[in-house]
Amino acid sequence: MKQTRNGLAIITLLLLSFGLVMVYSSSAIFAWQKSQDSAFFLKRHLFFMFLGFLFTFLVMSFDYRKVRNFIKPMVLIALFLLILVLIPGLGKQVGGARRWFSLLGVGFQPSTLAGFVLIFYLADFLSRKGNLIDSFWKGIVPGLSILGLMVILLLLQPDLGTAVSFVLVGLTMFFVAGVRLSQLFALLIFSIPLLYILVFSVEYRRRRILAFLNPWLDPRGSGFQIIQAQIALGSGGLFGLGLGQSKQKLFYLPAAHTDFIFSIISEELGIIGASAVLILFCLFFWHCVIIIKETKNYFGKLLGLGLMTKIMLEAIINIGVNLGLFPTKGLPLPFVSYGGSSLVFDMASVGLLLNIAKHEEVQKGS
Numbered sequence: 001m002k003q004t005r006n007g008l009a010i011i012t013l014l015l016l017s018f019g020l021v022m023v024y025s026s027s028a029i030f031a032w033q034k035s036q037d038s039a040f041f042l043k044r045h046l047f048f049m050f051l052g053f054l055f056t057f058l059v060m061s062f063d064y065r066k067v068r069n070f071i072k073p074m075v076l077i078a079l080f081l082l083i084l085v086l087i088p089g090l091g092k093q094v095g096g097a098r099r100w101f102s103l104l105g106v107g108f109q110p111s112t113l114a115g116f117v118l119i120f121y122l123a124d125f126l127s128r129k130g131n132l133i134d135s136f137w138k139g140i141v142p143g144l145s146i147l148g149l150m151v152i153l154l155l156l157q158p159d160l161g162t163a164v165s166f167v168l169v170g171l172t173m174f175f176v177a178g179v180r181l182s183q184l185f186a187l188l189i190f191s192i193p194l195l196y197i198l199v200f201s202v203e204y205r206r207r208r209i210l211a212f213l214n215p216w217l218d219p220r221g222s223g224f225q226i227i228q229a230q231i232a233l234g235s236g237g238l239f240g241l242g243l244g245q246s247k248q249k250l251f252y253l254p255a256a257h258t259d260f261i262f263s264i265i266s267e268e269l270g271i272i273g274a275s276a277v278l279i280l281f282c283l284f285f286w287h288c289v290i291i292i293k294e295t296k297n298y299f300g301k302l303l304g305l306g307l308m309t310k311i312m313l314e315a316i317i318n319i320g321v322n323l324g325l326f327p328t329k330g331l332p333l334p335f336v337s338y339g340g341s342s343l344v345f346d347m348a349s350v351g352l353l354l355n356i357a358k359h360e361e362v363q364k365g366s
Helices: 002-035 040-059 064-084 111-132 136-155 162-175 180-198 203-213 224-234 261-294 297-323 339-365
Strands: 092-094 097-103 105-107
Touching: 002 040, 002 261, 040 339, 064 111, 064 136, 064 297, 064 339, 097 111, 105 297, 111 136, 111 162, 111 297, 111 339, 136 162, 136 180, 162 180, 162 297, 180 203, 203 297, 224 261, 261 297, 261 339, 297 339
Parallel strands: none
Antiparallel strands: 092 097, 097 105
């Protein structure tokens, strides 16, 4: 387990280092145009990375199992912040969505904390249910109620993409905990009409889906990002144009240092660079699987599963959006995209995975 733990730490550091270089490369020109400082976003990214390391070492310093005593207050705080961000004047509105708090120029997205807390809550809830997990009303509904409440609050922001990711993480944890497939399938069938209404009843979401199906229907509007991302991907070839030589980051591709950083990686470093990122995430997944498989504590096993699923889901969706496999969604590439609260909590998640592995080593040693 020690070798796996060290391997996971090294892989995470490699992804962070890779991201540090690419954040500067993809943002320098935009940062100069915005603030006359080409390192503006790099400095902020380093600040969030520093916070991430603080949180990582913090969560590694105590017995993660003791957090179970504070899960209810954590859930209440997360729900309170999700409600608070909806209040005009408190929550910052960007592009019609109210998802952020802003303090001294630093943004915080309460949904990142809520996702973190939800995984703790579900891991604790499912590990306590035991044989009751087969019961829909006793083994599923209580957990679904907290998940559903968070999803509703996310939809009010509105943030459909994050809400869907919450549901996918939750259903994965329910499935591994032993909930019957028939019950999960029924929940999915029930949610399809609701998802259809949520997508096609809102104009910008409908445009986003249509742009995903055929971006050339509106090449200067809703299809613009997808087309520019595809141009970046196709321009890199095998070895890329060279680090710092991207053309699409010259105000063609929006969010080049956040949502579409993978396209810039492909353009500057080619298939070789993009493949390196994919390989690192595959290795990250494999090391997490080993930790989860070897963990005997059921709460720790489910907690590790939820954390791994969240990070890998973010990576799959982000890369899939860049490749044109999914509709555009504002999810960053974990450890690589320009930082914020998502980077801090992703790094803290790795700290918890290392904590779980460490305590498993101690138990085996004793």
